[in-house]
Amino acid sequence: MSVRRLAPAEIQPPSFAFSAENAVWAGHQIAKYPDGRQASAVIPLLWRAQKQAGGWVPQKAIEHVAEVLGMGYIRVLEIATFYTMFNLVPVGRHFVQLCGTTPCMLRGAQELRKQLVGRIGPEKTVSADGEFSWAEVECLGACCNAPMVQINDDFYEDLTPESLDKLLDDLAAGRPVKIGPQNGRVSSEPEGAVTTLTDSTLYDGSVVGAWRTRFEQEEKAKAEAAAAAAAAQAEAEAAKAQPATPATTRPEQKASDSPAKRVAEGLPPVPAAADHAASAATAPEQQERVRGGSEAPATDAGNTGDKPKG
Numbered sequence: 340m341s342v343r344r345l346a347p348a349e350i351q352p353p354s355f356a357f358s359a360e361n362a363v364w365a366g367h368q369i370a371k372y373p374d375g376r377q378a379s380a381v382i383p384l385l386w387r388a389q390k391q392a393g394g395w396v397p398q399k400a401i402e403h404v405a406e407v408l409g410m411g412y413i414r415v416l417e418i419a420t421f422y423t424m425f426n427l428v429p430v431g432r433h434f435v436q437l438c439g440t441t442p443c444m445l446r447g448a449q450e451l452r453k454q455l456v457g458r459i460g461p462e463k464t465v466s467a468d469g470e471f472s473w474a475e476v477e478c479l480g481a482c483c484n485a486p487m488v489q490i491n492d493d494f495y496e497d498l499t500p501e502s503l504d505k506l507l508d509d510l511a512a513g514r515p516v517k518i519g520p521q522n523g524r525v526s527s528e529p530e531g532a533v534t535t536l537t538d539s540t541l542y543d544g545s546v547v548g549a550w551r552t553r554f555e556q557e558e559k560a561k562a563e564a565a566a567a568a569a570a571a572q573a574e575a576e577a578a579k580a581q582p583a584t585p586a587t588t589r590p591e592q593k594a595s596d597s598p599a600k601r602v603a604e605g606l607p608p609v610p611a612a613a614d615h616a617a618s619a620a621t622a623p624e625q626q627e628r629v630r631g632g633s634e635a636p637a638t639d640a641g642n643t644g645d646k647p648k649g
């Protein structure tokens with residue numbers, strides 16, 4: 340960093356005071372801070388003083404700001420000499436700040452520098468007509484559009500020596516100029532044709548929609564699988580809880596041979612012995628009873644037809 344000193348005494352104005360409008364503005368800035376903290380307004384006040392003085396901060400302006408804020412002069416001087424946003428020497432009506440940091444240097448800042456020296460003169464000197472001065476500064480944060488310059492409050496980017504020359508011509512002539520990239524770019528998109536992210540479906544919502552559909556399908560399949568597994572488990576548990584079915588159903592337990600059904604069909608509630616004998620062929624115990632005589636077949640477990648003797 341270069342040593343920053345105040346301008347020589349011979350070019351310092353004899354006095355400085357805020358204009359009426361700026362005094363009101365300064366009062367509003369100071370009022371933003373609590374009592375005892377008015378010094379917090381020092382940078383905005385110095386910035387306003389620089390604007391009023393034509394782009395630089397004379398010694399008398401530093402003293403005036405110190406008085407307004409009730410600060411020691413040395414404290415305001417420290418701030419004004421520390422921050423490079425405050426110019427300590429006069430500048431041209433169009434003050435050009437050339438970025439010379441690596442990205443801009445690699446993209447041609449040195450060529451712009453030569454252009455400025457040739458057109459305006461040495462760094463930090465004002466052109467004979469008072470229109471221009473320039474200074475090299477560190478990165479101004481527009482590296483994607485290197486090389487670039489700041490002129491007063493605006494950025495001019497993607498410069499070449501030719502486009503910079505034209506820009507300075509237009510400014511000197513009072514013609515309107517385009518702020519920002521000077522090579523046709525709108526902002527910091529790739530130069531020439533776009534080569535990445537060119538699929539239009541990235542921007543019409545269909546990609547996001549396809550992903551959402553896929554997620555929904557996966558979630559649905561998971562839910563269905565879980566439901567099927569739960570149903571299978573419930574079925575297995577229910578089967579375990581049921582009593583074992585006898586290998587051979589007794590004839591009187593068959594729904595097709597129930598008394599109610601027989602009555603409904605106009606048959607006697609108890610089957611005839613011959614029918615019973617045929618339907619009970621698989622029950623040896625019943626067959627024995629039928630062969631033994633007139634005992635009717637049992638209709639339930641508690642009524643076997645074996646009457647106690649005696």
Ligand code: FES
Nearest residue numbers: 438443478481482
């Ligand atoms: S390096 Fe020049 S703007 Fe960042």
